[in-house]
Amino acid sequence: MKNANTAAAFFSFGYAAAARQGELMNKKFVSLSMSALMAVSLLGGCAGNGESAKKEKPEMPVYTTSETFRVGNWGVPPHENTGYMEYANNPNYCNVEEWTKMRDCGFNLAIPTEGVSVKEICRDLEMADKVGMKVLVRDQTSAGFETIIKFAKEKGYTYDETREELEKRSEEIKAHIDEYKKYKSFQGVNAFDEPSMDYYEAIAACQDWFLKYYPEYEFYSNLLPVYATPKQLFGASDGKGYAYPDYVGEFVKTVNPESLSYDHYPILQDWDESAYIKEDFLYNLNVFAKQAKKKNTPVYIYLQTMGFFSNLPITTYEEFAWQCYTSLSFGVRGIMCFQYWTQLQAQQYNNVRGGIVDRDGTITPLYYKVQEVFDEIEAMQDVYLHYRWDGVRTYEGGRVINDMFTLVSDQLEKLEEIEAVECDEDIIVGQFKDDAGYAYMVTNASVPFEPKNANVKLTFGKEYDYAMVVKKGTRSLVELEDHVLSMTLGSGEGYFVVPVKQI
Structure with missing residues (x-):
């Protein structure tokens, strides 16, 4: 005026x-x-x-969630005399010092691989109590579900017959579980690992029995990857026309699990000793992501850290981050490592080498790379876990056709709030949603062995002038230039992006 x-x-x-x-x-x-x-x-x-009437800069979005991103490991600090061959007389590593070291790497869930006695299992639970971790118990005694499932499969039992067997053994099974539940760290049972379809009815019967008596705990099973043999996947049904999606779909149909989990170890050594990534890694993620979306259940994945057979030990941040952030683009809600402690056997037998810690517990350089990635994920878990995965689109920015991308079928036709995507390296954009709108996990999917940055531009609708970007665990509110967000993602990195409207 x-x-x-x-x-x-x-x-x-x-x-x-x-x-x-x-x-x-x-x-x-x-x-x-x-x-x-x-x-x-x-x-x-x-x-x-x-x-x-001028619009004001919006506030940084705030999120809360009661869910925790699962960070687990196959194998815990070994008990005494549990190694193989020349490592058979190993000392006891199941102590507070080693469990603290494991927790500080970023793990919140332990999955012990040996459960030959209740006493041994309780020692792991005791250590987990002391350091504030959770445990999925693998009970391999006669009262453990792994033993019962194998027994029912060998006998050819139906679902009902397996339930009858469980009732016969009920007193012993409950005695074990009641002992485990005395510990705060008891998360549930690791019932069975990598079953063929022959085991599904027995798993379903054991799960339903367990949840009838212990509904507050978790009944967990882990499935095979796509590169398993047809016999491993389909068992007696091999040759009957089943494909890998049927292997996962039949598990969901028969067992009706509370979660889905599988392992896939994608980084291998080629004939010339160079590293390469299995082409079916993203395909496998997509199969599980679609099943999880349909059933509204979480997906967990085991990723590669230790070397074995022709699988290379992971040595860099980029190699581990690539596995993790591509998985997050497909909505996984937990990552487990195979494996934390290098197995107590000589390398010459199964080419086992290079875990997160060595056979004597010595921290390897990989420890700090894994810790870095897990710290980043923990820092963004309230944002990430707030949303549910909706779908994915892949974008080629390099000069070579990405064969992994061609195997990802049923991609989203378009991203809901993004009008255009530009990139100079291959990227994956996972779309997530809540009741109010959409968010995106953008991952640099170029091979991590020769690290390259990916320059990415996302053009949003005209109603968006800002975006919250979570980069390596740090969040910032970025003003868009003509509704365009420009980012440079390091090799293997993934950024979570939430478009924000002005007030």
């Missing part, structure tokens, strides 16, 4: 001067002066309204 008042003073002065001179054009001058005054006043008023 400051300009309008100045104009009014000027025109009032002109009117008074004309009156003193007694000019005949006085009325005309007054008319023009008043018209100009009104015009300037109106312009001043419009400017004032525009300033008051």
Whole structure:
């Protein structure tokens, strides 16, 4: 309004001067002066309204979740005398020092691989209690589910027959579980690992029995990857026309699990000793992601850290981050490592080498790379776990066709809030949603062995002028340039992006 008042003073002065001179054009001058005054006043008023209607910078979104991103490991600090061959007389590593070291790497869930006695299992639970971790118990005694499932499969038992067997053994089974549940760290049971379809009915019967008596705990099974043999996947049904999606779908149909889990170890050594990634890694993720979306259940995945057979030990941040963030683009809600402790056997037998810690518990350089990635994920878990996976799109930015991308079928036709995507390296964009809108996990999917940055531009709809970007665990509110978000993602990195409207 400051300009309008100045104009009014000027025109009032002109009117008074004309009156003193007694000019005949006085009325005309007054008319023009008043018209100009009104015009300037109106312009001043419009400017004032525009300033008051100016949009303000939005607040950083805040999220809360009761869910924790699962970070687990296959294998815990070994008990004494549990190694193989020349490592058979190993000392006891099941102590607070080693469990603390494991927790500090970022793990919140332990999955012991040996459960030959209740006493041994309880020692792991005791250590987990002391360091604040959870445990999925693998009970391999006669009262353990792994033993019962194998027995029922060998006998050819139906679901009902397996339930009858469980009732016969009920007293012993409950005695074990009641002992485990005395510990705060008891999360549930690791019932069976990598079953063929032959085991599904027995797993379903054991799960239903367990949840009838212990509904507050978890009954967990882990499935095979796509590269398993047909016999391993389908068992007696091999040759009957089943494909890998049927292996997963039949598990969901028969068992009706509370979660889905599988392992896939994608980084291998080629004939010339170079590293390469299995082409079916993203395909496998997509199969589980679609099943989980349909059933509204979480997906967990085992990823590669230790070397074995022709699988290379992971040595860099990029190699581990690539596995993790591509998995997050498909909505996984937990990552487990195979494996934390290098197995107590000589390398010459199964080419076992290079775990997160060595056979004697010595921290390897990989420990800090894994810790870095897990710290990043933990820092963003409230945002990430708030949303549910909706679908995925892949974008090629390199000069070579990405064969992994071609195996990802049923991709989203379009991203809901993103109008265009530009990139100079291959990227994956996972779309997530809540009741209010959409968010995106953008991952640099170029091979991590020769690290390259990916320059990415996301063009959002005109209603978006800001985006929250979670980069390596740190979140920031970024103002878009003409609704475009520009980012540079390091090799293997993934950023979580939430478009934000101005207030």
